[in-house]
Amino acid sequence: MSENSLAIRKFSDLANPTRFLALAARALPWLAALTALFFAAGLWLSFTTEGDYQQGETVRIMYVHVPSAWLSMMCYTVMAISALGTLVWRHPLADVSAKAAAPIGACFTFLALVTGSLWGKPMWGTWWVWDARLTSVFVLFLMYLGLIALNRAMDDPSRSARVSAVLVLVGFVNIPIIKFSVDWWNTLHQPASVIRLDGPTIDPEFLRPLIVMAIAFTLLFFTLHIGAMRNEIWRRRVASLRRQAARNAGREQLAP
Amino acid sequence: MTALFLRDLKLSVRAGGGAMIGVLFFMTVVAVIPFGVGPDLNLLARIGPAILWIGALLASLLGLDRLFQAEREDGSLDLIMMQETPLLLTVLVKCAAHWTATGLPLVVASPFLGLFMNMDERAIGATMLTLLAGTPAITLIGAVGAAVAVALPRGGLLVSILVLPLAIPVLIFGVSAVYAAIEDPAPFLPPFMILMAITLFFAVIGPVAAASALRHSAD
Amino acid sequence: MRLLAEGLSARRGEDLIFKDISFDLAGGEALVVTGPNGSGKSTLLRVLAGLLGADSGRVRLKGGPAGFDHPRELSHYLGHRNAMKRELTVEENLIFWQRFLGDSPGGSGDGLVEAATAVGLADIIHLPFGYLSAGQQRRMAMAKLLVAYRPIWLLDEPTAALDVSADRLFAGLVARHLERGGIVIAATHQALGFTGVKSLEMTGFFH
Numbered sequence: 001m002s003e004n005s006l007a008i009r010k011f012s013d014l015a016n017p018t019r020f021l022a023l024a025a026r027a028l029p030w031l032a033a034l035t036a037l038f039f040a041a042g043l044w045l046s047f048t049t050e051g052d053y054q055q056g057e058t059v060r061i062m063y064v065h066v067p068s069a070w071l072s073m074m075c076y077t078v079m080a081i082s083a084l085g086t087l088v089w090r091h092p093l094a095d096v097s098a099k100a101a102a103p104i105g106a107c108f109t110f111l112a113l114v115t116g117s118l119w120g121k122p123m124w125g126t127w128w129v130w131d132a133r134l135t136s137v138f139v140l141f142l143m144y145l146g147l148i149a150l151n152r153a154m155d156d157p158s159r160s161a162r163v164s165a166v167l168v169l170v171g172f173v174n175i176p177i178i179k180f181s182v183d184w185w186n187t188l189h190q191p192a193s194v195i196r197l198d199g200p201t202i203d204p205e206f207l208r209p210l211i212v213m214a215i216a217f218t219l220l221f222f223t224l225h226i227g228a229m230r231n232e233i234w235r236r237r238v239a240s241l242r243r244q245a246a247r248n249a250g251r252e253q254l255a256p
Numbered sequence: 257m258t259a260l261f262l263r264d265l266k267l268s269v270r271a272g273g274g275a276m277i278g279v280l281f282f283m284t285v286v287a288v289i290p291f292g293v294g295p296d297l298n299l300l301a302r303i304g305p306a307i308l309w310i311g312a313l314l315a316s317l318l319g320l321d322r323l324f325q326a327e328r329e330d331g332s333l334d335l336i337m338m339q340e341t342p343l344l345l346t347v348l349v350k351c352a353a354h355w356t357a358t359g360l361p362l363v364v365a366s367p368f369l370g371l372f373m374n375m376d377e378r379a380i381g382a383t384m385l386t387l388l389a390g391t392p393a394i395t396l397i398g399a400v401g402a403a404v405a406v407a408l409p410r411g412g413l414l415v416s417i418l419v420l421p422l423a424i425p426v427l428i429f430g431v432s433a434v435y436a437a438i439e440d441p442a443p444f445l446p447p448f449m450i451l452m453a454i455t456l457f458f459a460v461i462g463p464v465a466a467a468s469a470l471r472h473s474a475d
Numbered sequence: 476m477r478l479l480a481e482g483l484s485a486r487r488g489e490d491l492i493f494k495d496i497s498f499d500l501a502g503g504e505a506l507v508v509t510g511p512n513g514s515g516k517s518t519l520l521r522v523l524a525g526l527l528g529a530d531s532g533r534v535r536l537k538g539g540p541a542g543f544d545h546p547r548e549l550s551h552y553l554g555h556r557n558a559m560k561r562e563l564t565v566e567e568n569l570i571f572w573q574r575f576l577g578d579s580p581g582g583s584g585d586g587l588v589e590a591a592t593a594v595g596l597a598d599i600i601h602l603p604f605g606y607l608s609a610g611q612q613r614r615m616a617m618a619k620l621l622v623a624y625r626p627i628w629l630l631d632e633p634t635a636a637l638d639v640s641a642d643r644l645f646a647g648l649v650a651r652h653l654e655r656g657g658i659v660i661a662a663t664h665q666a667l668g669f670t671g672v673k674s675l676e677m678t679g680f681f682h
Contacts, residue, residue: 130295259574331556
């Protein structure tokens with residue numbers, strides 16, 4: 001994806017947060033506009049294409065559900081790369097990126113879970129089944145929340161960055177193991193009543209809006225991510241200004 | 257007193273506060289159960305209320321040890337104990353703030369977890385209601401444990417060990433009220449009334465005992 | 476108003492910390508308690524604050540407001556720790572103590588900004604308490620003495636972590652409190668720089 005490569009080129013270009021801020025200020029309006037454009041197209045396509053003969057209108061949930069599920073995983077990958085950046089290259093922006101991505105990832109995962117649940121109710125007759133795929137996504141959601149809690153619990157960003165980077169990487173290494181064990185657990189127990197999602201190959205009729213929506217969601221992710229990184233940099237600057245103010249305060253008045 | 261309530265609420269939502277951790281712990285504990293017992297929806301629906309209750313019980317014990325310890329560490333406890341307001345009223349207010357910050361979110365989160373457990377609407381409603389009535393009792397009993405362990409360097413685990421046995425009646429009547437609501441022949445009200453009675457009882461006993469424990473642990 | 480201690484003695488566990496301490500302070504008087512480490516200065520202050528029971532003897536208040544016969548509820552106690560929350564801003568901390576403590580009869584506390592100005596830190600009350608240096612934190616803890624009125628100040632090593640200029644500033648606060656008829660009892664092992672005060676030297680026991 002072109003947007004993807006743009007973002008990556010920017011990341012590697014970046015030497016310091018100030019340059020990043022300047023670039024972000026220039027890129028954000030364009031990214032936001034592009035996101036809105038793709039969303040408009042994607043939503044229009046989603047609502048104009050025909051419903052599935054089996055699932056009826058509810059199939060349209062897929063256009064939100066599947067992209068958010070993809071992004072929930074991509075976001076964790078972004079966090080894992082950022083964590084590597086923190087630990088290996090000591091890139092000053094890497095921990096900002098990891099910290100900013102966590103809440104966004106949690107949101108997409110939550111969206112995937114909720115839409116999945118809304119879709120599951122008419123399809124399976126229940127809000128939730130402990131299907132292997134759903135369960136893995138739920139575990140991912142819990143991991144996101146744990147990371148957010150960890151980031152919040154420590155007030156010194158440079159110290160918390162290393163620690164949470166370690167946890168992100170351990171989680172990343174663990175994801176295949178979790179996935180495998182959940183699959184295994186599930187086939188061990190799974191009652192046959194559940195309809196599996198992976199039916200026949202997907203029809204091009206559904207594929208077109210799905211791809212447009214996926215691009216729109218990816219763009220949305222990068223817009224939000226860059227925006228959140230910018231906010232995080234600003235937040236840290238404010239914090240350091242305040243510490244500076246605290247150090248300076250009272251010196252002048254008290255000087256003999 | 258409102259000042260104390262608001263301060264404690266503020267502290268629990270600020271960075272490092274326990275409000276979010278409790279809910280997260282609750283979710284994780286409940287989410288782990290199916291991995292142990294298997295994804296059989298009927299089985300989960302049957303044991304769901306009990307699991308939600310046990311999860312809520314454990315989660316509400318989580319931040320309790322800091323209830324007085326944090327105050328003691330920065331010296332606030334001394335000032336609080338010097339005031340003319342009766343100490344037991346102060347304890348009650350602190351418990352109320354602690355419950356609002358950690359217990360109430362558990363009650364709010366319980367319906368979502370109920371969905372994961374494949375519980376029906378009736379069971380979810382009953383669980384939420386009993387949690388609402390029962391979790392304050394856990395906080396109030398926990399305050400006694402927190403006050404007893406306030407001066408101990410590793411009070412955290414000890415508080416849980418001290419409090420869990422005392423909280424067993426709450427669990428018994430909470431869970432049995434939920435099952436009474438689901439299964440028709442058993443009446444819902446008697447166990448629910450007893451649950452509320454337990455809460456009210458501990459609303460009296462808890463602060464009195466905690467206040468006297470705090471007085472005696474002063475050094 | 477007079478604060479009287481009559482034959483006070485206190486124990487910690489089995490050990491007798493001090494015995495037979497008596498003094499008599501009128502409004503406007505200060506008592507500086509000096510002595511080596513472990514001689515019981517802090518214990519004495521905690522007994523006066525009502526946080527520890529006296530083993531024998533008693534603390535009395537004469538001619539104070541009706542209904543107060545122990546000085547506990549009329550006292551500010553500044554211990555080794557500042558009793559402020561790192562997570563909250565200085566302002567939130569001070570407002571909390573102002574509202575929680577309330578004023579004792581016979582006076583009223585300063586406003587928040589006044590109190591912070593008095594300790595020379597008015598422009599950083601919006602910062603979280605944890606951002607402040609140790610000395611600044613101590614000064615803010617003193618501002619806490621000002622926001623709610625208490626006739627008696629019990630100060631335990633008040634000037635620990637303070638530099639010389641802050642020391643002077645603090646002596647000024649104490650002098651102002653004494654002028655208004657307050658009572659100050661301070662435990663310290665360094666000269667506090669206020670003059671015309673009673674002093675009590677504690678020697679401690681050696682078993």
